[in-house]
Structure formats: C-alpha cells, structure tokens
Amino acid sequence: MNDENTSIHEFDVNLICEYFLGMERQGPGSPKATRKALSFIDSLNEKSRIADLGCGTGSQTMVIAQNALGLIEGIDLFPAFIDKFNANAAKLNLCNRVKGVIGSMDSLSYGNEELDVIWSEGAIYNIGFERGLNEWRKFLKTGGYVAVTEASWFTGSRPHEIETFWTDAYPEIDTIPNKTAQMQKAGYIPVATFILPENCWTDNFYIPQIPAQEAFLKKYPGNETAESLITNMRREAEMYSRYKQYYGYVFYIGRKI
Numbered sequence: 001m002n003d004e005n006t007s008i009h010e011f012d013v014n015l016i017c018e019y020f021l022g023m024e025r026q027g028p029g030s031p032k033a034t035r036k037a038l039s040f041i042d043s044l045n046e047k048s049r050i051a052d053l054g055c056g057t058g059s060q061t062m063v064i065a066q067n068a069l070g071l072i073e074g075i076d077l078f079p080a081f082i083d084k085f086n087a088n089a090a091k092l093n094l095c096n097r098v099k100g101v102i103g104s105m106d107s108l109s110y111g112n113e114e115l116d117v118i119w120s121e122g123a124i125y126n127i128g129f130e131r132g133l134n135e136w137r138k139f140l141k142t143g144g145y146v147a148v149t150e151a152s153w154f155t156g157s158r159p160h161e162i163e164t165f166w167t168d169a170y171p172e173i174d175t176i177p178n179k180t181a182q183m184q185k186a187g188y189i190p191v192a193t194f195i196l197p198e199n200c201w202t203d204n205f206y207i208p209q210i211p212a213q214e215a216f217l218k219k220y221p222g223n224e225t226a227e228s229l230i231t232n233m234r235r236e237a238e239m240y241s242r243y244k245q246y247y248g249y250v251f252y253i254g255r256k257i
C-alpha cells in the first residue's frame with residue numbers, strides 16, 4: 001500500500017469512527033440484555049478478571065461494572081473509542097475497576113488461564129465466531145465464562161434477499177443450534193442462549209442513527225465515504241425492519257470445560 005492509499009484509508013476510518021462515536025452504542029444491545037447475560041455467570045468476586053473485547057465506547061462495559069464484581073478491561077482497535085470509554089468510566093467513578101485499552105481481539109496479550117470472563121457484544125464477527133471462541137479459550141480459567149452476541153438465523157430457511165444480504169456481509173451467520181454446537185465443539189458447555197429483543201436494534205441502534213445521519217451528510221456533503229456509510233446503514237436498517245423475523249443477535253453464554 002502506498003502512502004497516498006494509507007492516508008485515504010486512515011481518513012475513511014476516522015470518518016467512520018466519528019459517525020459511531022456520536023452514538024451511545026456501536027452495535028445492537030441493551031442494559032437489560034447485558035444484565036440478563038450476566039445473570040448466568042456466578043462466582044465472580046473483587047479479584048475476578050473480565051475482558052470486554054471490541055468494547056467500543058463501553059456502553060455494555062459500564063453495565064457489567066455496575067452489576068458484577070471484578071476488574072474489567074475493555075479492548076478496542078480504535079483509539080477514539082477507547083478515549084471515550086475511559087471518559088465514560090471516569091464520569092461513572094469506575095476508573096478503579098474499569099480500564100479501556102487499545103488492542104486487537106486477534107492478538108491479545110493475556111496469559112493462559114488469566115481471565116474469569118470474556119465478554120464481546122456485537123464484535124466477535126470481526127474475527128469470526130468459531131475462531132474467536134477457539135482462540136480466546138486459552139485465556140480463560142477452567143470454569144470461566146464466555147458471553148458473546150452473534151448474528152444468527154432464527155429459522156431453517158429464509159427469503160433469498162436476506163440470505164444474500166447476510167452471506168455477503170457475514171457468511172458465518174448460522175442457526176442457533178449450529179452456533180451452539182460450534183460453542184460446544186470449541187470446548188465450552190453452552191449455558192444459555194437468548195435472542196436480543198427488537199428494541200436492541202430499533203430504539204438502541206437504528207433509531208438514534210436517523211438524526212445523526214442527516215447531520216453527518218450535511219457536515220460532509222459530497223464525501224463518498226460518508227455517503228456510502230450512510231447508504232449502507234440505512235439499507236441494513238431497512239433489511240432489519242423487513243426481515244427481523246428471520247434473524248437477529250443471539251447472546252451465547254458458555255462455560256469453559
């Protein structure tokens with residue numbers, strides 16, 4: 001890649017980060033769903049170590065901190081998200097237990113069996129569900145938990161349009177029983193699965209984006225990255241409203257054996 005491309009690429013990434021920085025969440029979810037997933041995880045204490053991978057600005061991380069004991073590290077690729085994450089932790093007086101660190105979920109520097117919980121909402125798709133579960137397992141203590149949300153099919157078959165949309169975006173999307181079997185195969189006992197309610201996508205993700213999209217297009221008129229980002233986000237929201245009975249995010253909670 002030459003310098004010119006690098007700088008264009010960086011500009012694109014900065015623009016995309018700016019768009020999502022303005023949102024409370026960078027993916028579908030809710031405090032209630034985070035608390036529900038946490039309710040399947042027992043045995044945490046003040047010394048427990050929790051890693052939240054692909055934490056974004058930390059909306060769910062702060063909910064974990066407010067509802068569970070332990071020390072929590074949020075990891076995200078993008079420095080601007082981590083800055084906001086740490087500012088959010090400071091605002092909530094959680095700095096003694098919650099820390100955001102720049103890093104990648106595919107090159108984590110934890111030692112073997114160091115962690116009690118690995119959390120990841122709307123982010124494991126970046127390296128893939130199976131790869132993430134397999135690679136992260138070594139960092140967990142035996143009996144430790146993994147809790148992730150992952151795009152999943154609700155039915156055995158679905159209309160062609162949504163099938164194509166998802167297999168282009170994330171070919172690893174699969175049915176809940178298949179994902180659960182993958183979790184088992186990766187060395188975890190599947191403890192619970194539940195579907196994220198619709199409001200996690202609408203009220204907490206797509207609806208807040210509507211005014212932000214207008215503002216963004218006004219701020220960057222004629223900018224191709226901005227325009228294609230917004231076109232994609234609008235199409236994604238439209239697909240969701242049309243086909244939400246066929247897919248959604250599912251929380252998968254597993255225990256390392």
Ligand code: SAH
Nearest residue numbers: 025026027054055056076077104105123126
């Ligand atoms: N968990 C947050 C953010 C989900 S969006 C929420 O639910 O609101 C996905 C996040 O994964 C983004 O913040 C993105 O920056 C991050 N990400 C993408 N690739 C990553 C990688 N390789 N390592 C760590 N984080 C990554």
